Amino acid sequence: MDGLIDFFxxxxALVISNPTAFATFAVLFGSGGFVVGRYFLAERIANLESRIAR
Structure with a gap:
């Protein structure tokens, strides 16, 4: 966590000077990570949903 704070x-100054680019990349990487996570965990989620249905 300290590394992330130090990075920011x-x-x-770079983030403040280009907030649109920073926000765009944050949304793209965040949504990309969510989609990849859903893809790799879809089978596990389906198994848990079938257990709940029983």
Whole structure:
């Protein structure tokens, strides 16, 4: 966690000068991670849903 805080402290000026690009990449990587996670965990989720249905 300290590494992330240090990263934002050292690159804060870059983020502040380009907030649109930062927000765009944050949304793209966040949604991409969600889609990949859903893809790889779809079978496990289906198994748990079938257990609940029983």
């Amino acid at each position: 402290q050292t690159n804060g």
